[in-house]
Amino acid sequence: MSESISYQRVQAAYQRARAELLSARNDAGHWEGELSTSALSTATAVMALEMIRRHRPDDDHSLDSYIKQGIQWIATHQNEDGGWGDTVKSFSNISTSMLCHAVFHATCNTEKFATVVVNAKQYIDRIGGVEAVIARYGKDKTFSVPILTHCALAGLVDWKTIPALPFELSCLPANFYKTVRLPVVSYALPALIAIGQVRHHFQKPRNPITRIIRNLSIQKSLKKLISIQPTNGGFLEAAPLTSFVTMSLAGMGLVDHPVVNKGLEFLLASARPDGSWPIDTNLATWTTTLSVNAIQGTLSEFEKAPIRQWLLQQQYQELHPYTSAEPGGWAWTDLPGGVPDADDTPGAILALLNLRPEDSEHELSSELRLALRNGVQWLLDLQNSNGGWPTFCRGWGTLPFDQSAADISAHVIRALQAWLETEPDDADIPLRKRAEHAIQRSFRYLASVQRNDGSWLPLWFGNQHIKNDENPVYGTARVLAAYASQEMSDSTQAEQAIKFLKSVQNTDGGWGGDAGAPSSVEETALAVDTLLAMGLDPDNPNITSGLNWLLQQVETNGFTESTPIGFYFAKLWYFEQLYPIIFSVSALHRAEMVLKKCTDDNLRLSLAEEDYPIMSTEKQ
Template sequence: SFVTMSLVAAGHHESPVVKEAVRFLQDSVRPDGSWPIDTNLATWTTTLSLNALNEDLPGEAVEPIVSWLLDQQYQEVHPYTNADPGGWAWTDLSGGVPDADDTPGAILVLSQLKSRVDSITQKRIDSAISSANIWLLSLQNRDGGWPTFCRGWGKLPFDRSSPDITAHVLRALMETQPESKRQIARGFRFLDRQQRPDGAWLPLWFGNQFAKEDENPVYGTSRVLLAYAVEHEETNSTERKTRMRKGCEFLSSIQNENGGWGGAKDVVSSVEETALAVDALIACKSDPEAIQRGLNWLIHQVEEGKISEASPIGFYFAKLWYYEKLYPLSFATSALRNALKLVL
């Protein structure tokens, strides 16, 4: 819309580009008269859903979805960010930009599904993951963390290291390239420094409108704890165990009376944030009582038909908020599925 208005103001209202843009805007309007910020998060929501389903993805869906995901990997230098090949963007449309959140999401999915495809596709997966890891390693900032799009000075939003993105990258590297010990260690040292005194971590691209300063420490802490849980299992580091415990204690301390979680203390419970917190506590094997209360809240939402009610936790700069219909479903599926493993 901004580009369209600018072109019209510059006297190009008859341009075919403007007419196509207006058609796109007309086609994108929602039934309630509003417009979404993004119309397509296909790659991001696909990897979230697949990582939630894990081995429960039906067999007949594996080959098509793996092929589709492999085709989304960038094979050439990106014209906007000048990013090298190897990354994935959030969308399969041409306006996407490879980033350090969607790329580890794709890596984890492909690694998980590799054993379920033929040998030729397995080789494609190996090549794709290798290329993606090279790209991610080249993106690591000097402070040890990972930015969204561009390696930089750590000052601008797009090149500033982020705890949630760094944790996502570390999970992918620990899964598929554990030999990158130095880079992984630097990433965890960045996360160590970013942990707040209360045990929480803050994300970059997610927030909560009802929390102080629009922050969402539940999202950030939950995503970082998943990386600490993996690292603790592999190294049994005392320091990481302590930080993981502090993060879990933070989540437990701000659980709402009804058993759910909002984005921060005393914020109304949502499916997304409750599922994220439960998933993290399960991964860290922490606070069974809090886990059970959170599960009870989620199960109640399922029984009441509210499990798909999305909350606007997605946050872009300039106070642009969005909700995504698949967030509550994918996050809840992951939490409930992992909880089921505890009793089977």
């Protein structure tokens, strides 16, 4: 063991990182975190407010300060190349740049910010404008059509160039959605309705039958939109989606519509003091389960109890009005705009198992057991026919964010396995057999999507330094965690994946999203954590150098620096302030346990040599 990676050093770093994580809890005892401010969110929010302001009396200035501050924030955070990225740490991209550029025109601020506007226009022309937006998203119209609609409302894009969205399909029963193959993903139904209608308002279809059908569907689809809007007005708790819906309805003159009024309330409530908007309100459930699972049950019962009760309260008990999801799942947030999904639900199951009271190691309370079984049942019902798990809806379509995902499937495997290990063998035998079979099917799916280099790609995480914004380090680390939970480190897939992680480690000891990407706390911690879980010796050079890099970040307080590796809907970048801390705690906790075991084993060996010197010599 290298002297620089002593048990004492790891223990000190772990305690420091753990203390930082615990200090981030709110007054209720759980975690909320803080999502990055977003130029994209700010641009769409300003456009929505401007569309409403245009239809208000001239002496109504209630929205002026929000619009003025938002415009100023956008102008201040323009990148040197003239474009904007999704976050203040992101590279410029065509989507966000077109959205930001448009609001200067919509709000009549082109002269005041002439240099900003000129530089933005040059960037957009250089990248490819409308054609580049369409090419970026391909067949998925979930985000390309809203972007172009935003620009059309500013007078910069001809409505004829914007593909029509068949909003009339929203009038069908929910169980028909996956059959009719909607051109947007499952979570974008509000955009389908509102943006489909505003495009229809400004550019009627030539086909008379289509025109009649859509005219007849306007009121019914608007009623559908009202029925699926959360009580606080925020669709998915997301400023962009809520803004797109609000600006579309207001842009066609429906400024007094209930959806617009509630959308406005949400946008004003979620504005930040500096004039910006975040990508989403919070990831409270997600960050709480990640934190609990990183600490791995080392909290006291006094600390566990309020988190456990809060987490149980977040489980959906009724049919979800948005996606028609059955009861039993968890969303990423505790707020009304959340939707149950297959990544937060396994996270919640694992966290609840880590939060069980100390006196119930062998017997869970009836409330906790029921919640876990309902969560397991919910996940089993969501599994796709190919053995993988999608995010929201089973078999909805072929668009990327509705397909099975390797990282999500691996997360589900871990949760199902943990539940099986705590559930009595004679309890609910049919459900146990379903879970066991589902795990086997999912491993076959994972084997089928493993890439030739041994890696897996995640769905909800990326790296802007890598081609196509991929992050195979994150995906591979997350999938390997499932193999570790099954003690399958010697499988062909696991061996190839371990080889991949070793091969893309940077010379400084850390990991980025792939070979050559700058090392980050998040990706390095995940790689170290996973390789240790797969049984690599702490003396292994990859572990030693990776752990040393991570320890240096903690010792210099660099472990709190977030990296934009998160994907929000439709590949919108974000970073979360708790991610590097959480991942560091998890990796260092595992390293501490491994090194402690090595220390204990060495101590036992030393005692054995003193008591039985002849036997010890023979063994040597």
